[in-house]
Amino acid sequence: MSDHSPTVLEVRDLKVQFRIDTGGFFSHDYHTIKAVDGVNLEVRRGEILGIVGESGCGKSTLARAIMGLVSAQSGEVCWLGEDLLGLSEEAFRNKRRDIQMIFQDPSGSLDPRMTVGEIIAEPLRTFYPHMSELQVAERVRGMMQMVGLLPDQINRYPHEFSGGQCQRVGIARALVVNPKLVVCDEPVSALDVSVQAQIVNLLKDLQKKLNLSLIFIAHDLSVVRHVSDRVLVMYLGRVMEIADRDQIYLNPRHPYTQALIESVPIPDPVLERARARRLIQGDIPSPQHPPSGCVFRTRCPFAIDECAKSPPVLERTAEGSQVACIRYQELGDLAAAMASEVGDDPEAPAKDRADAH
Ligand SMILES: Nc1ncnc2c1ncn2[C@@H]1O[C@H](COP(=O)(O)OP(=O)(O)OP(=O)(O)O)[C@@H](O)[C@H]1O
Ligand code: SF4
Ligand SMILES: [Mg+2]
Structure with a gap:
């Protein structure tokens, strides 16, 4: 991918809310969860955008809203310049061929009554109903080979496959219709550690070979770092920071991103003891009652009264990243001044940190 x-x-100002019934007598007895609250992002051709954030911050809801699997309250999801949310169901379905999804739980997302051949062929039958049986079988076998499965296994059932093999079936199913964008929602977190790297590398290879765009959602910061060109950090439904992969790991600007990255232990015990860790304090607030203003303020060590007033907008930094923090500039200057006061190289801890992943 080039710049x-x-x-x-x-995606522009996307909002997805869920209504949770509180079980009261009146119809107004409910809470609203702002699962995705004004998200803006873009993905370029051939780019891998990583999305990270703690559990419940809205990553899957964002992915599902992009796929049209959950309704958005407002905002836009523009595919090649056209807003998908404004399309009729049929027009939307046609566009869906370009955007496919890979799910977290490979075994659970495959229908146990269908053979893997039928599972992989299903999207072909939806989007290319005029393909002959022979053409379908040929395409499915080709896809199985491409994802590292034996084409002879076409008539086997999902329960005969390991978790890693099931995820290969999920990948073949997503890619069989030649999509341009694949949304991967934690595609390896349900797998054994020993097979995670194989699946991540397979996805990376296929992305390169097919010049695909990927949205890669993960908990694991080192996996995101390994695969992504750019990284988006979410917290309580909002975007905290978007930056190039190296920049976000070497020079995170948002206090939440800094704390997230510092919470990853360094495998080297000497380096681990030497660095100052700023762990995130307290629990993530309930999404039913998010803090006013900056949603991170109840856990932010730098919060001031002004942070409670209104949610910070994503601002573009001099380095080209985007940060939603009203103090990011002064905090950056402060960190550099503190490091030079103790005669330290301000880059050094960050580099150590980065080398460890
Ligand atoms: N169908 C639903 N109905 C009600 N609330 C929901 C629904 N789906 C998600 N939520 C809530 O929306 C918020 C965001 O959930 P989401 O699953 O998108 O988070 P996530 O970042 O994907 O979490 P995880 O890392 O655990 O997968 C959570 O508070 C969750 O409880
Ligand atoms: S806006 Fe305030 S509370 Fe939010 S991250 Fe910045 S300093 Fe912290
Ligand atoms: Mg999720």
Whole structure:
């Protein structure tokens, strides 16, 4: 991917809310969860955008809203310049061929009554109903080979496969219709550690070979670092920071990103003892009652009264990243001043940290 690659997906001010019934007598007895609250992002052709954030911050809801699997309250999901949310169901379905999804639980997301051949062929039958049986079988066998499965296993059932093999089936199913964007929602977190790297590398290889755009959601910061060109950090439904992969790991600007990255232990005990860790304090607030203003303020060591007033907008930094923190500039200057006061190289801890992943 080059910096001049065209934007394929643009999400603007996307909001998804869930209504939770509190069980009261009146219809107004409910809470609202702002699972995705004004998200903006873009993905370029051939780019891998990583999305990270603690459990419940809205990563899956964002992915599902992009796929049209959950309704958005407002905002836009523009695919090649066209807003998908404004399309009729049929028009939307046709666009869906371009955007496919890989799910977290490979075994659970495959229908146990269907053979893997039928599972992989299903999207082909939806989007290419005129393909002959022979063409379908040929395409399915080709896909199985491409994802590292034996084409002879076409008539086997999901329960005969390991978790890693089931995820390969999920990948073949997503790619069989030649999509341009694949949304991967924690594609390896349900797998044994020993097979995670194989699946991540397979996805990376296929992405390169097919010049795909990927949205790669993960808990594991080192996995995101390994695969992504850019990284988006979410907290309580909002975007905290978006930056190039190296920049976000070497020079995170948002206090939440800094704390997230510092919470990853360094495998070297000497380096681990030497660094100052700023762990995130307290629990994530209930999404039913998010803090006013900056949603991170109840856990932010730098919060001031002004942070409670209104949610910070994503601002573009001099380095080209985007940060939603009203103090990011002064905090950056402060960190550099503190490091030079103790005669330290301000980059050093960050580099050690980065080398360890
Ligand atoms: N169908 C639903 N109905 C009600 N609330 C929901 C629904 N789906 C998600 N939520 C809530 O929306 C918020 C965001 O959930 P989401 O699953 O998107 O988070 P996530 O970042 O994917 O978490 P995880 O890392 O655990 O997968 C959570 O508070 C969750 O409880
Ligand atoms: S806006 Fe305030 S509370 Fe939010 S991250 Fe910045 S300093 Fe912390
Ligand atoms: Mg999720």
